Amino acid sequence: MSETTPTTKTDRPAKTDQSTEADQPTEADQPANEPDVTTAADATNGDGATHTTAGETDEQVREEWREYDFEGMAKFAVEDLDVHYGDDHALQGVSIEIPENSVTALIGPSGCGKSTFLRSLNRMNDRIKSARVDGSVRIDGQEIYQDGVNLVELRKRVGMVFQSPNPFPKSIRENIAYGPEKHGDIETGPLARLLGRSDAAARDRLVEECLRDAALWEEVNDRLDDNALGLSGGQQQRLCIARCLSVDPEVILMDEPASALDPIATAKIEDLIEQLSEEYTVVIVTHNMQQAARISDQTAVFLTGGELVEYGDTDQVFEDPHSERVEDYITGKFG
């Protein structure tokens, strides 16, 4: 602010100074709650030009907008993935590679197919009767859409955390131990105790480890036998993440994990996601644009009609998106 006087101050050289529930079935098995998907036909006119829902732009998606070069290995390689719910074309020919040990955000308006895409990664769409999936999804090179894939094993590798915290109505300890016990990784039941092979100590170690990893241990270690439903919403969500970690997954899918939480609980979940990405591959659907910008390494933008329009480094997508429709969507001018 000071005036530049020639004798007292030298000016710097100027040049150097330079969704909600709407797009995810709440009860996955019930066709009545199928995603509210705008069909491809709605989004594409006769000459093949694509419009926003408001119809104010007209652009063709370019392949290079979706090409994302990253260092390291791809955890998922998805090719030409199409998902139909009955006659609705929810995902159109999505091809994308998701890097391991990173956070990938999926954003887009309600009904754009991002939750459908997320559920495709551990075949949760199989639970929707009218869903038809075509294309290929490989995890570490292994195709998950083929006969003989063990879905229980797949969902153990690819865990999921949902929008609303959904702990079991059991104790905190049992919430964590339930999965490993079901999978037979630890045995603590009466029979195991009778046969003298109870893994109670191993279970307690696992419970502590998972709760620590989910940044919850300090808050609940004195009440592990209390009912999990007595925890706050944010604690319940971290418990669900701990529960997800207990079966030693490789990938954590999160569908709006913080949308029901207050800013403090949200911040804890976001910190946790960042820490988890050092060991796990995290894929997160969020409607909170700032959250996507804050926590993700790369961002994929889906727009009306189940189309992947742009995919790239998060800073590139939020600072200088290639697609005009993506620009309109993230700046709030969409529709």
Next chain:
Amino acid sequence: MPRERYQDALETLRSDVLEMGEQVDTQLETALEGLSNGAESPAQSVIEGDAAINERYLALETDCVDLFALQQPVAGDLRFVTASFKIITDLERIGDLAVNLARYARTRDRSLDPDVAIDTIGEEARSLLARSLTAYGDEDAAACRRIAADDDGIDALCQRASESVTRDLIERRVEDDPWAVERLLDDVSSVLLTIRDLERAADHAVNIAARTLYMVDGDPELIY
């Protein structure tokens, strides 16, 4: 269009930055007038007018911070607010340089004038400022690149002018009077600083074009 209040705030910022640009240009014009005719009143007007520029700068800085904090602009909007935030700093500095020029005007010794007219350099700098503000208002990337290229012309003029003053000084016979030497050194210094400050005003105008190019195309080419 959704987010109307936000869209209005962006448009207001754009017009406010342009208005501040006009205000700064007027300061520069008045300072040049003072340099040209040696009158006291333009110089005084520029020195007194700087407070209004500083005030405007702080108000616009607050507007930008509010937009960042309350609206979290992204993509083109983010580049626009970021560019505007930087551009107002350049404008404020041109305002400071106009004050310097007004001060030099008060003591200007015309016998030391270089062979390149100071007025010519001043008008070139003003023209660059006007063009960069137009490019910002019109979001004209091509104009930004032309402005950056044209800055070399002003740099060359300034170099020629500085060399001319220095050469003249070397050739000058100085009276054997310590006070006269002192006065001459002050006068020469003042002319050289006038040339330097006009060159810097032009450089700030180029900065405005560089930020505008980033704003329009996301291209930081001219910023570096």
